[in-house]
Amino acid sequence: MSDKPEHDQPMPLVSHLTELRTRLLRCIAAIFIIFAGLFAFTQQIYTLVSTPLREYLPVGATMIATDVASPFLTPLKLTMMVSLFIAIPVILHQIWGFIAPGLYKHEKRIAVPLLVSSIFLFYAGMAFAYFLVFPLVFKFFAAATPEGVAMMTDISSYLDFVMTLFFAFGVAFEIPVAVVLLVWIGIVDVKYLRKIRPYVIIGCFVVGMILTPPDIFSQTLLAIPMWMLFEIGILFGSLVSKNKRGDHPDEQSERDNNAQPPAPQA
Template identity: 60%
Template sequence: MNALEHHAPIAVVSHLRQLRSRLLRCLLAIVLLFIGLFPFAQTLYTAISAPLRAFLPAGASMIATSVTSPLMAPFKLTLMLALFVAMPLILHQVWGMVAPVVYRRERRIAIALLVASVTLFYAGMAFAFFLVFPMMFGFFASVTPEGVEMMTDIALYLDFILALFLAFGLAFQIPVATFLVVWAGMIDVQTLSKSRAYVIVGCFVVGMILTPPDVFSQTMLAVPMWLLFEVGLVASRMVSRRGTACNADFNREADTA
């Protein structure tokens, strides 16, 4: 047995131990955040349901159609909130596993993309909560047939908004995804720019898949996705030009030498 074969099992065990350690840190962070937030679970649910309750008729309220809903809905909300808040730490632990195999020049770009990804995910959630939800629930309330009262179940409402939070958070990753495919050389900026019409159609298709089956929600997701694609396209152009300039300088120095 040569030295490489001898050290291979040791390296695997070391990586597995590191993976276990990082997973435990992530789990511990989520548990601690959950414990800290759970005493405020009812208050958190009241806050998260405010966009809908603002459009309920006078005297109307949300309902619980299951015996366990008054407990489980705030419990689920607190757990998901703990996961969302812990996301930067989770991604930091993932980066800790990946960083050793990333070149130093690429680390700066990777860190910037990681920070941008987390920021955009939170921005997508904030966009949904502060802009989309009030407009969407106001629209739903305005088209409610006469004689019908909005009496939304608290568990169904939570599932609905969590799905939208995830959809908008993922949709806001488009600039990062656009930059990555250009940076990795999978496609060039000119091709992406010429494919704009297909991208717009794709945005509406994704909006149709990720949002509830109404045109309003689909449009509110598809339009920001298209605009974010344009942002990613601009960033990709800037990086592409900078890379071209760097290559030109390198070739000039090589010719001079």
């Protein structure tokens, strides 16, 4: 039995564009439905996100709003970003629904775990940033404030800062998925990844130095998880490489048959 895509019939370009538009509209609708449900809680959401900073503000200090509309627009902007993050499973499901018909069965077997793990790892990176990195960062900033300077952070600037870190840590935690994809596609092999391990470790500490305060503890706190995630990616990449070499003789025989010229007819 050959390992063919389930829908092997070609589709017109217009049909592809129509399906793409439908799935994009579903993604946008999911984001706005979630936003509508969270709209009444915009102030509470901002209060929750700003907690790691407010806990380390000096006694009597508060966050400030330097723009007239910031007290209303900044929580609204945060709620929209939260809606986008919550809708990521729906967005990835729509992407999967668009590309899945053109995949082989063995490709689907590896794509589904990658899809699920990418969602989990992205949320894990955000949680890691909120519960572990933010307290360290803001504690350092509060302690480093010069004497005679009042630490009063603008709410809009704070939002930009934490959203950048949320996204950075969410993407950084996708390292295992990226490693497995690179091995699966054939861009790199596991032997090469093991060979460059020392450079990857150095790169992890460089990233930790950039994204965290300049102390060895917080840098290590980010660098070591990134290194461990890289090692997990190598582990699963080796499994994918083994399966890729030996599990699909039907597909290879199909390609060989297609490459043979037709037998002459008597």
